[in-house]
Amino acid sequence: MTDNILEIKNMSVDFTTDMGRLRAVRNASFTVPRGKILGLVGESGCGKSTLASAIIRLMSDNAIVEGDGIFFEGTNLMDLPPEQMRALRGRDITMIFQDPMTSLNPVLSIGVQMTDIQHRSRLSKAEKRKVAVAMLQKVGIPDPEDRMHQFPHEFSGGMRQRICIAMALLSDPSLIIADEPTTALDVTLEAQVVHLLKDLQQEMGCAIICVSHHLGMIAELCHEVVVMYAGQILEQGSVRDIFKRAAHPYTRRLLECDPANIREKSRHLPTISGEIPNLIHLPRGCIFRERCSERRDVCRTSSPGIVTLGRGHWAACHLLGGAHA
Numbered sequence: 001m002t003d004n005i006l007e008i009k010n011m012s013v014d015f016t017t018d019m020g021r022l023r024a025v026r027n028a029s030f031t032v033p034r035g036k037i038l039g040l041v042g043e044s045g046c047g048k049s050t051l052a053s054a055i056i057r058l059m060s061d062n063a064i065v066e067g068d069g070i071f072f073e074g075t076n077l078m079d080l081p082p083e084q085m086r087a088l089r090g091r092d093i094t095m096i097f098q099d100p101m102t103s104l105n106p107v108l109s110i111g112v113q114m115t116d117i118q119h120r121s122r123l124s125k126a127e128k129r130k131v132a133v134a135m136l137q138k139v140g141i142p143d144p145e146d147r148m149h150q151f152p153h154e155f156s157g158g159m160r161q162r163i164c165i166a167m168a169l170l171s172d173p174s175l176i177i178a179d180e181p182t183t184a185l186d187v188t189l190e191a192q193v194v195h196l197l198k199d200l201q202q203e204m205g206c207a208i209i210c211v212s213h214h215l216g217m218i219a220e221l222c223h224e225v226v227v228m229y230a231g232q233i234l235e236q237g238s239v240r241d242i243f244k245r246a247a248h249p250y251t252r253r254l255l256e257c258d259p260a261n262i263r264e265k266s267r268h269l270p271t272i273s274g275e276i277p278n279l280i281h282l283p284r285g286c287i288f289r290e291r292c293s294e295r296r297d298v299c300r301t302s303s304p305g306i307v308t309l310g311r312g313h314w315a316a317c318h319l320l321g322g323a324h325a
């Protein structure tokens, strides 16, 4: 058994569009350690959801996924026949989405949905109900027995997200992929859901990939962080590496622009000037070059390679060493 539950090697995702091939994720490689929480951060449109969905092959028809493999517990998911992939999804790997209503059926009671989702279990219907009630209790839904009869619209947004977390945990998965699980919630509810995820993860020992652009949440929840920009991973490290000794200019700018780090009173929130490059017509050289205040001539012509900065910490930037620094 390796230390990593998931290993992604050189994965790329393109979308065919009327304007050409959109290169949403390019040569992404990273590992998710067993029983740890990995945060995937980056600005909107950087390819975070595309990468997360490609792992479990929940992609639109115009997607083309290529690469050297997506190894889950040693099995390459890229080679798995569709029926085996379906069996794995919802059992070994489960997903939590930003909008709980994406996963909940509005016309079925929570009780029915939480027992239906256990369809692979050999337990009797009454036992499955008991399991569901216990799981609702675990995620902090008051009076779970009574609330099993209610429909999704009868719960608050925060409660609905807790129910989705409960459903994701029902199959005792070894990996949960949570795409912006708290973005739709207010700050108080967000903090509650983050604490809940953290507690449950410790109790159940599963690994989590958590996609978010909320750096405060990532810092609090995660052990590892992967930083994405315009379809590429630019830095990976422990939460300490990224928040205390970020090496890539993009990571450093992201942190500087995080409202939580802005101490002085200001009328304008700082932003990273410029825009993400067109993913159909990619520029040459470093993908961040147009927006990088530290760029050099070499950054225009040559794409930086990976530089190892410490155990599990690496970044791709010419400033960090190598022949061109």
Ligand SMILES: Nc1ncnc2c1ncn2[C@@H]1O[C@H](COP(=O)(O)OP(=O)(O)OP(=O)(O)O)[C@@H](O)[C@H]1O
Pocket: 015, 016, 017, 022, 024, 042, 043, 044, 045, 046, 047, 048, 049, 050, 051, 060, 062, 213, 279
């Ligand atoms: N089905 C699709 N067809 C064509 N382009 C797509 C499709 N899905 C996503 N894209 C494009 O891929 C890029 C990455 O999108 P993605 O949704 O993965 O970004 P994201 O980092 O999750 O952004 P956000 O933070 O806003 O959720 C974007 O340019 C998006 O327009």
Ligand code: SF4
Pocket: 248, 249, 250, 286, 287, 288, 289, 290, 292, 293, 294, 295, 296, 299, 304, 316, 317, 318, 319
């Ligand atoms: S390679 Fe050059 S342009 Fe890219 S982030 Fe580093 S310094 Fe900036």
Ligand SMILES: [Mg+2]
Pocket: 048, 049, 050, 179
């Ligand atoms: Mg997204």
